[in-house]
Amino acid sequence: MESLYILIPLSVVLVFVIGLVFWWSVRSGQFDDLQGPAYRILFEDRDEAGSGDAVPPSGKPADEEKK
Template sequence: MESLFLLLPVSFLFVIGIGIALYWAVFSGQFDDTEENGKSILQDNDSNHTE
């Protein structure tokens, strides 16, 4: 029973931290263009850089 007094606040802090991280990720533009990163690897941008 005593372990619940420790585990409940710790788990609550984890949930709050995950919520803050998700809120930041959504509203800072992390998920705005999810398709572009997947397509960028397919684009041919190989150029010969010789000096």
């Protein structure tokens, strides 16, 4: 029974701290864009492939294939 005198106030303080951390994260914009990073990971290679420096599957640079 005596342990409840410690555990109940400790749990109330812990809930208060967790609430403050959650409030801070919402106010600082941590949850603004949840889907953007996932799509950025998927489509990041597309920018590199369009640069023109990529070697085609034949192994020759693109300007030599046109000759």
